[in-house]
Amino acid sequence: MDVLLTEKRSPDHRTEICIAPGVVCGGKQLLLIGGPCAVESAEQMEECGAVLSRTPVQALRGGVFKPRTSPYSFQGLGNDGVSILCDAGKRHGLPVVSEVMSAEQLSIAVDNFDVLQVGSRNMQNFELLKAVGKLQKPILLKRGLAATIEEFLMAAEYIISGGNPNVILCERGIRSFDSNTRNVLDLGAVVTLKKMTHLPIIVDPSHAAGRSDLVADLARAAVACGADGVMIECHPQPLKSISDAQQALSLSEMKELVQSLADIAKVVGREVATAGETTPRQNVRT
Ligand code: PEP
Ligand code: MN
Numbered sequence: 621m622d623v624l625l626t627e628k629r630s631p632d633h634r635t636e637i638c639i640a641p642g643v644v645c646g647g648k649q650l651l652l653i654g655g656p657c658a659v660e661s662a663e664q665m666e667e668c669g670a671v672l673s674r675t676p677v678q679a680l681r682g683g684v685f686k687p688r689t690s691p692y693s694f695q696g697l698g699n700d701g702v703s704i705l706c707d708a709g710k711r712h713g714l715p716v717v718s719e720v721m722s723a724e725q726l727s728i729a730v731d732n733f734d735v736l737q738v739g740s741r742n743m744q745n746f747e748l749l750k751a752v753g754k755l756q757k758p759i760l761l762k763r764g765l766a767a768t769i770e771e772f773l774m775a776a777e778y779i780i781s782g783g784n785p786n787v788i789l790c791e792r793g794i795r796s797f798d799s800n801t802r803n804v805l806d807l808g809a810v811v812t813l814k815k816m817t818h819l820p821i822i823v824d825p826s827h828a829a830g831r832s833d834l835v836a837d838l839a840r841a842a843v844a845c846g847a848d849g850v851m852i853e854c855h856p857q858p859l860k861s862i863s864d865a866q867q868a869l870s871l872s873e874m875k876e877l878v879q880s881l882a883d884i885a886k887v888v889g890r891e892v893a894t895a896g897e898t899t900p901r902q903n904v905r906t
Contacts, residue, residue: 625780626773626787626817633818637786639734639758640715643678645788646820650885650892651849652878653717653822655681657864658694659701662708667856669712671871676878676892679735680705680714681851685721686863687741694862699728706732717760717851723751735760740792740827743767743775753782760851762790762824769809769816776819789813789821790851791842793828802830802867805838807845814846822849826867832858835869836877843884852877 623629636646645651654672659665659682669680684701686694697704702718709716715734720726721742729736735758742748743764752759759779763772776787791810793803805828813821825838839850855861858868869877882892 624773624777626776626819628816628818635785635818635820637758637788637820639679643715645822646848648889648891650843650881650890651679651822652677652881652892653679653681653849653851654854654874654878656855656861657853657868658683658686658862659697659705660862662704664856665704665708666711668854668871669708669714671875673712673714675875675895676882678714678893679717680709680712681717683719685719685725687719687721687739688863702728702732720748720752723748726751726755730755730757734758735788738762740765744771746778749775749778750782753779753784755784756786758786758788759784760788760790762792763794763809766795769812773817787819789817789819790824791821792824801828801834803828805829807841810842810847811845820848822851823847824851826853826864830867832867832869832873835867836873836880839877840881840884843881843890844888846888
């Protein structure tokens with residue numbers, strides 16, 4: 621194939637992906653996604669939704685089908701978690717983002733999630749990519765743990781060539797030799813991908829750093845280098861998170877961070893949503 625579907629054809633060729641009325645990724649406004657690693661309880665998600673909906677955050681995340689390294693670790697609440705996540709999202713007017721790990725999970729995901737995440741460990745699960753390619757829902761495709769930029773784009777190509785053009789790329793750090801951080805955030809990939817592809821690309825500094833003390837600076841750097849948004853893990857009681865406790869921000873740290881992104885966004889010609897005006901209902905474009 622000579623011209624790839626992910627390829628940028630001119631400098632201003634950009635795809636905007638609408639994830640809910642008034643919530644768009646790849647336009648002037650940055651897509652800010654926040655929430656815990658995993659959905660743990662209704663109280664936890666209610667608190668996240670209540671706080672985040674009063675900030676520029678525009679979408680609520682929370683894993684219910686969790687890809688865990690060990691089979692003995694918490695695997696997520698599964699179907700019970702789906703309603704907890706969606707109820708919190710609906711109550712607070714936030715579209716929801718959650719991971720799918722297999723084609724069998726797609727029917728419940730399509731009915732309930734606004735954005736389906738394909739996680740790092742599944743970036744080259746070609747059957748899953750083909751299956752989400754048959755949908756029209758936005759797909760948040762995370763870069764594989766050790767995937768090259770070409771492999772990353774080819775994974776997106778599977779989804780788009782299958783018929784689903786709504787792919788948001790997510791740089792989440794890659795494996796390296798240095799164990800000081802969980803992964804190494806490859807902001808160079810963001811800059812180069814912005815030149816190569818018309819697809820929007822967001823950054824997940826939480827899984828990249830694996831340490832909450834680095835997340836805010838990395839998120840600001842991501843916005844400064846042209847990312848179309850960020851996805852950040854936060855929790856009402858970070859150290860009590862069942863998974864990824866070390867990288868979770870508190871809700872007040874999250875609030876402070878997203879507010880700090882506004883000035884940086886402005887310098888690079890972008891903007892963040894106004895706090896309190898982020899609910900899909902209030903944000904509907906006419
Ligand atoms: C996640 O975002 O919940 C997650 C598991 O991330 P990753 O696939 O990047 O490890
Ligand atoms: Mn996590």
